[in-house]
Amino acid sequence: MRRGRRRGQIIVILLIGAIAVLYALDLAGNRPGVTELAPAEVRGYQGEQLSSIADFRENSIHGPQYVNASTYTLTIDGQVENRKEYSYDALTERFPHYRKVVTLYCVEGWDATILWEGVRVKDLLLEAGVKPGANTVIFYAEDGYSSSLPLTYIEDRDILLAYAMNNVTLPAERGFPFQLVAEDRWGYKWVKWVTRIEVSDDENYRGYWESRGYVNNGSIDRSFFDQG
Incomplete structure (x- = not known):
């Protein structure tokens, strides 16, 4: 009888432990800002056909940069009330995420339409507090x-x-950990490895x-090269 009772107690303890683990996993899967990414890229979104990541050409000034996410820091400074530094995890888990389909137009004559996901730059600036008189973001x-x-x-704009x-x-050649999605601007405005x-x-x-x-404006509705 004692063995049977003890075995029953062990089973109850294991069941309680399993329930606790499942509950913890459920909470982790529903944390604000956490997004489950697919093991392979999608090629369509809400009925719109997307380009492939492979459609991009490598044209950076010094080749792909390989940034370690565990040591990465994004600094926000200049004309702000509070200088900020964020780790990769802080940026991807703390701030709301947004998705949008945006086409990058390169001055070399090619383009790629991609589903981008990230955080809004203006949310980061809001937390840092922009000082009066500021007019430019570098x-x-x-x-x-x-x-x-x-x-x-x-x-x-909801610039991501x-x-x-x-x-x-993002793969390293596309700007991991972060690339600026400067929609309606030529590709040289799309800064990688920010x-x-x-x-x-x-x-x-x-x-x-x-x-x-x-041209400093970089708008795709005009020539990218300063003719004057």
């Missing part, structure tokens, strides 16, 4: 690349800092290609 990359966009463009494309994590965001009052700031003659 994005810096791991490889020394940089480009800028007007603050009003960032605030008026993407960590995934076509429902898979490590720093500076809020500035210098609306004349010129990034890597802009300082070499490309």
Whole structure:
């Protein structure tokens, strides 16, 4: 009898433990901001056909950068009330996630329509607190690349800092851990491997290609090269 009673107690304990584990997993799977990514990329979204990740051409200034997510830090500084630093996990788990299909147009003559997922830049700036007089947001990359966009463009649009494309994590050649999704702007505005965001009052700031003659606005409705 004692053996039978003891065996029954052990079974009850194991069942309680299993229920506790399942409950914990359920909570983890429903944490705000956590997204389950597919093991393979999707090629369609809400009836829209998507390009492949393989459709992108490697054209960075120093080749793909390989950033360690465990040591990565995004710094937000400049004309802000509170300088911020975020780890990769903090950015992907703390802030709301957004998805949108956006086409990147490269000055080399090719384009790619991708489902991007990430956090809104304006949410990051809101937490840092933009100071009066600021008008420009400068994005810096791991490889020394940089480009800028007007603050009003960032605030008026849901501009993403993407960590995934076509429902898979960004590969290194596409900008892991984060690429700027500068919709309606030429590809040289789509900064990859973003490590720093500076809020500035210098609306004349010129990034890597802009300082070499490309137009600072970068809008796809006009030529990318400064003819004047």
